[in-house]
Amino acid sequence: MPHNHDHSHGTGNLKVAFFLNLGFTIIEIIGGLYFNSLAILSDALHDLGDSLSLGLSWYFQKLSNKGRTKNYSYGYKRFSLLGAIINAVVLAVGSIFILAHAVPQLFNPEETNAEGMFYLAILGVIVNGAAVLKLRKGESMNEKVVSLHLLEDVLGWAAVLVGSIIMMYFDAPFIDPLLSILISLYVIYNVYRNLKKSMLIILQATPSEISMEEVKSQLLELTEIIEIHDLHVWSLDGNYNVMSVHVRLEQDYKLSELSDLKEKIRSKLHDKSIEHVTIEIEAKDEDCSYLESKL
Template sequence: MGHNHDHSHHHAEGNVKVAFFLNLSFTIIEIIGGLYTNSLAILSDALHDLGDSLSLGLSWYFQNLSKKGRTKTFSYGYKRFSLLGAIINSIVLVAGSIFILTKAIPQLFNPEETDAEGMLYLAILGIVVNGAAVFKLRKGESINEKVVSLHLLEDVLGWVAVLVGSIIMMFVDAPFIDPLLSVLISLFVLYNVYKNLKKSLLVILQGIPDEIDLNEIRKKLRDFKEITNAHDCHVWSMDGNYNILTIHITLDKDYKLSEQAELKAKVREILKDDSINHITIEFDGQDENCTLEDC
C-alpha cells in the first residue's frame, strides 16, 4: 500500500508539473493575443491564467513537500502542506476575479471594438491547451489536484464562451459581448472557488470528513461482544485524503495484553473500509471512570 501511495504522489506531482508549464507558456501567448485583439475577455482570462500559473507552481511545490515524512516539528509529516497550496490557489483566483469584474462591468456600458477573428483563433488554441491539461489532471486524487483541475476546466469553459462570443461578433455588431463574457467567467470562477474553499477549510478546521459516518462506526463496534462502550471519538483528515480516527473503547472485563492486541487488530480491520487510514485505540476497563463524552 505504501508503494501505491508513493506512486500516486509522484503521479500527482508530475501532473501538476505538466499543467504548470502548459499554463505558463499559454499565459504569455494569451497576454500578447489579448492586447493584439483588444479583447477584455481574453485579457481577463490571461490574468486568470497568470493566477493559475502561480497557483500551479505553488501546488507543484507543496505536492512535492507533502511527500516528506514526519519530523520533530511535524509529527504527521507534511501532508497538510498540499492543502495550503489549494487555499492559496483559491485566494489568488478570488483576487483575480474581483479585479476582472472592476474592469469588465464599466465596459458593459461603454464597450470597445475587438478583433473577433483573432479572438476565434485564440479561443481554439485555448480550448486545446487547457483541455490537454485538464485531461492530465482529471484523475487526480488530492484536493490540490482537484482544485487545479477545476481551474483548468473553468478555463476550457471560458474559452468555449469566448469562441461562441467571437463567432457572434464576426456576424453581428455587438461589442458588449466581450465584457459580458468576462463578467460571466469571473462569476462562475468565484462560485466554484467558494465550494472548494469550503472543503479545504473543513479539513483545516478538523471537521469530520463527508465520507465518514460515525453512526456506521458505532454500529460496527457494537458487533463486538467484548466492547460495552465507545467514547471520546475524533475523526479528522490530514489533507482531504488521509483520514485519522482516535477512540476510547470500554471492555466488558480485563483482558491480557495479547488479547487486547488481537482485538485492536480486529477493530482496525473492520474500520479500514470506512475511509480511515490511521486509527489510535485506547482501551478502558469496566471500573475505569472515564469522564469523556460518548461517541
C-alpha cells in the same frame, strides 16, 4: 493501516500543468492586446494567477510527500492543503480585479477582433483541456482543486469560442465584457466552494463521506466492546483521514487478545477511508471522566 499512493505521479502532473499554463498565459496576454479583447485579457490574468498557484501547488505537493519529522509528527501532508488555499485566494483576487474592469465596459463596449478571438479560443480549449486530462486522476485535495480550476478555464474558453462566433456574424461588441463578467462570477462561486472545503479540513471537521454514527454502530457489533466514546475523525489533507477512539471492554483481556481486537476494529474501518487509527482501550470499571471533561 497504511495506504500507499504514487505521490510522485501527482507532482509530475502539476509540473506539466504549470508549464502548459504559463506558456499559454504569455500567448493570451499578447493575443488579448493584439485583438483588443477584454475577455481574453481577463482570462490571461486568471491564467497568470493559475500559473502562480500551479507553481505553488507543485512545490507544496512535492513538500507534502516528505516523511515525519520532530516538528511535523504527521508529516507535511497539510502543506498540500496550504497550496490549495493560496490557489483559491489568488483566483478570488484576480476575479474581483477583472470584474472591476469588465462592468464599466459592458455599458461602453469596444470593438474587438472576433476572428482572432475565435482561433485563440480553440487553442485555449486544447491547451487547458490537455492540462485537465493530466490532473483528472489526482488523489490529493491540491490536485483536485487545481484540476477544477483548469476545467473552468476550458469552459471559459468554450464560452469565448461561442461568443467570438456570434460577434463574427452580428454587431454585438458587448458580448466580450459580458463573457468576462460571467467567467469571473463562475470562478468566484467555485473558489468559495473549494475554500470552504479547505477550511473545514483545517478546522478538523468530520469528513463528509464518514458517518460517525455508522462507525460507532459497526464497532459496537464486536461482542468484546460495551461502549464507544471520545470518537474523533478528521482529515489531514482531504485524502488522508485519521481517527481516535476510546473503547470500553466488557472484561479484562490478555495483551495478545487485545492485539487481535484492535485488528478487528481496523478491519471494520477498512472501507471507511480511514488511514490511521489510534485506539484507547479501557476496562469495564475504568473512570474516564477526567479525559472526557477535557475534550
